[in-house]
Amino acid sequence: MKEYVIFLAQQHPTFRVAELRALADLYKFEVDLSGHDEKSPFLIVRLENDDQASKLVSRGILSRGIYELWGVGDTEEELHQDVKRRSSHLWEKYNQCTFKFDVLAYKGKRSNVEKIRLIERFGYLDFHGAIRMKNPDQVFTILEHYTPPTEHDAAELPSKYYFGREVELSGRSRGVLEKYDLKKRKYIGTTTFEAELALVTCNLAHCVPGSIMYDPFVGTGSFLVAGAHYGCLTVGSDIDGRLIKGKGNANIKANFKQYGMPHLFMDVLTMDFTHNALRDDLVIDTIVCDPPYGIREGLKVLGAKNPERFEGKENIEIDGEKAYLKKDYIPTKKPYELDSLLYDLLEFASRRLPIGGRLAFWMPTANDNFEPTIIPLHRNLELKHHLVQEFNKWSRRLLVYVNHGDGYNGEENRAVTMHQEFRKMYFRSRRGEGTTLADQEKEE
Amino acid sequence: MKFLTTNFVKCTSKACDSTTDNFPLQFNDCELIQEEQEFKPEFLLNILDRLDWSAVLKVAHDLGNDSLPQALPENVDPEDPDTLALLKDLHSLLLETNITQGEMKCRACEHVYYIKNSIPNFLLPPHLA
Ligand SMILES: C[S@@+](CC[C@H](N)C(=O)[O-])C[C@H]1O[C@@H](n2cnc3c(N)ncnc32)[C@H](O)[C@@H]1O
Numbered sequence: 001m002k003e004y005v006i007f008l009a010q011q012h013p014t015f016r017v018a019e020l021r022a023l024a025d026l027y028k029f030e031v032d033l034s035g036h037d038e039k040s041p042f043l044i045v046r047l048e049n050d051d052q053a054s055k056l057v058s059r060g061i062l063s064r065g066i067y068e069l070w071g072v073g074d075t076e077e078e079l080h081q082d083v084k085r086r087s088s089h090l091w092e093k094y095n096q097c098t099f100k101f102d103v104l105a106y107k108g109k110r111s112n113v114e115k116i117r118l119i120e121r122f123g124y125l126d127f128h129g130a131i132r133m134k135n136p137d138q139v140f141t142i143l144e145h146y147t148p149p150t151e152h153d154a155a156e157l158p159s160k161y162y163f164g165r166e167v168e169l170s171g172r173s174r175g176v177l178e179k180y181d182l183k184k185r186k187y188i189g190t191t192t193f194e195a196e197l198a199l200v201t202c203n204l205a206h207c208v209p210g211s212i213m214y215d216p217f218v219g220t221g222s223f224l225v226a227g228a229h230y231g232c233l234t235v236g237s238d239i240d241g242r243l244i245k246g247k248g249n250a251n252i253k254a255n256f257k258q259y260g261m262p263h264l265f266m267d268v269l270t271m272d273f274t275h276n277a278l279r280d281d282l283v284i285d286t287i288v289c290d291p292p293y294g295i296r297e298g299l300k301v302l303g304a305k306n307p308e309r310f311e312g313k314e315n316i317e318i319d320g321e322k323a324y325l326k327k328d329y330i331p332t333k334k335p336y337e338l339d340s341l342l343y344d345l346l347e348f349a350s351r352r353l354p355i356g357g358r359l360a361f362w363m364p365t366a367n368d369n370f371e372p373t374i375i376p377l378h379r380n381l382e383l384k385h386h387l388v389q390e391f392n393k394w395s396r397r398l399l400v401y402v403n404h405g406d407g408y409n410g411e412e413n414r415a416v417t418m419h420q421e422f423r424k425m426y427f428r429s430r431r432g433e434g435t436t437l438a439d440q441e442k443e444e
Numbered sequence: 445m446k447f448l449t450t451n452f453v454k455c456t457s458k459a460c461d462s463t464t465d466n467f468p469l470q471f472n473d474c475e476l477i478q479e480e481q482e483f484k485p486e487f488l489l490n491i492l493d494r495l496d497w498s499a500v501l502k503v504a505h506d507l508g509n510d511s512l513p514q515a516l517p518e519n520v521d522p523e524d525p526d527t528l529a530l531l532k533d534l535h536s537l538l539l540e541t542n543i544t545q546g547e548m549k550c551r552a553c554e555h556v557y558y559i560k561n562s563i564p565n566f567l568l569p570p571h572l573a
């Protein structure tokens with residue numbers, strides 16, 4: 001086993017370990033990530049070899065790069081001592097190749113002159129190869145962690161130094177976020193999910209080349225794009241045909257063309273998830289989505305809210321043709337509970353995913369009235385990740401499940417939650433604790 | 445809607461789930477276009493496992509194509525020239541053939557779904573939902 005240091009992104013510290021864990025799981029190797037500290041972007045891990053190191057970050061969105069660790073220290077002097085102690089046996093191996101040095105700093109910086117001086121102090125490595133700024137054989141990187149005394153003051157010197165040989169840079173460092181930036185995307189809408197977390201979601205969901213990914217609440221297709229980035233053949237559906245159709249030449253398919261992956265777009269279908277057209281025995285490798293947040297945000301399913309009002313309407317004819325068979329017929333829809341929809345999603349996933357296949361979706365924590373949030377569980381599915389993203393007034397969770405099939409016998413909570421939660425909300429409002437469903441009903 | 449997708453979709457009425465006539469749907473009055481895609485044999489091989497071949501034959505017949513073999517070869521080996529030719533045909537049929545307009549009828553309940561601007565619509569009226 002060898003030590004490597006991973007340089008992580010500052011964004012979404014609570015999601016970083018999960019992404020690394022998911023990638024290690026995907027490539028089926030063990031790694032101890034317990035050294036992770038949300039306050040530090042540096043993480044030292046022990047791995048078998050460079051191949052594992054590379055796999056741990058090459059698809060990464062919340063990592064920047066991974067380096068074979070040659071030394072660590074709280075001061076520059078300590079760093080050099082450690083480099084000499086730890087890595088002198090490696091120097092000869094690299095003393096003929098072309099190379100360059102990089103200096104990467106967290107919460108601090110140096111002038112170019114200072115950088116060069118810092119690099120020159122590594123002269124004892126005695127590398128004879130040519131220095132190449134473009135495509136060198138090896139990149140040696142000094143990573144610096146500064147700890148500013150206050151938010152407004154800069155730290156003079158780093159509080160920690162790492163030195164290592166670059167093994168792999170992440171997707172993030174190779175410009176993936178700029179590529180998928182929504183500002184430059186042809187077709188987006190109000191529901192489009194930001195590229196960064198959409199890609200992270202697809203890492204946690206194990207999207208891999210040659211597999212089929214499905215988004216049942218596809219909207220403007222943001223997860224299809226992210227899944228296709230990782231090589232999935234993607235299919236989506238949504239009850240709102242207008243979103244799927246887009247505007248003129250701006251549509252989901254156009255986004256796939258923009259990103260040079262038209263062959264990874266299968267189709268988008270107008271349909272109600274709860275009346276699903278995908279045949280029961282179709283194996284879907286991965287399901288990724290952002291379900292509608294609730295009744296107020298357009299959660300609807302097919303059917304009539306007051307069925308008696310529609311009785312007999314199927315017999316209505318227009319120009320001698322049944323109205324519901326006409327090409328421009330628009331079916332009625334009725335409100336539905338988010339809880340029910342999420343359990344439908346879990347049930348659907350348990351039937352279509354292969355063993356080991358993953359379901360990943362975002363769940364809103366709608367408002368205080370819904371606390372404590374109940375995480376839906378299904379007897380065939382293991383809840384692998386449960387991550388929270390906090391906003392000012394609300395939060396949402398990313399839930400990732402793995403299908404283990406009928407033999408798993410996991411916990412199941414469908415029957416319990418729905419009624420209890422509903423009652424709690426309903427009666428709390430009666431006691432004057434804010435507006436909830438009971439008041440909304442009165443208003444209507 | 446790609447030809448491939450016709451192999452994945454059934455009638456959405458729950459009442460039809462108890463029959464075997466809800467898949468494949470019957471395609472009528474379809475307008476087709478060919479949209480060129482890069483030929484990637486390994487990509488296609490991944491898809492072949494998921495096909496219901498008899499449904500491929502039925503839908504191809506609906507669309508006027510009766511030239512497909514009655515069964516897929518047991519071992520698909522892209523090195524073999526005959527197989528390669530078949531894969532190219534399948535590539536053109538499954539991935540490059542798009543239905544831009546048309547109707548899909550359930551053989552069980554006879555409900556008709558439409559494809560408009562290449563997008564199929566599987567929404568149902570309340571009495572069938
Ligand atoms: C939060 S948005 C997802 C947006 C999507 N991630 C995107 O990239 O735009 C939820 C979507 O679910 C759709 N929806 C609501 N009820 C549905 C249902 N019963 N079946 C399918 N889609 C539904 C809405 O039309 C909406 O587009």
Ligand SMILES: [Zn+2]
Pocket residue numbers: 455456457460466550551552553554555
């Ligand atoms: Zn039917």
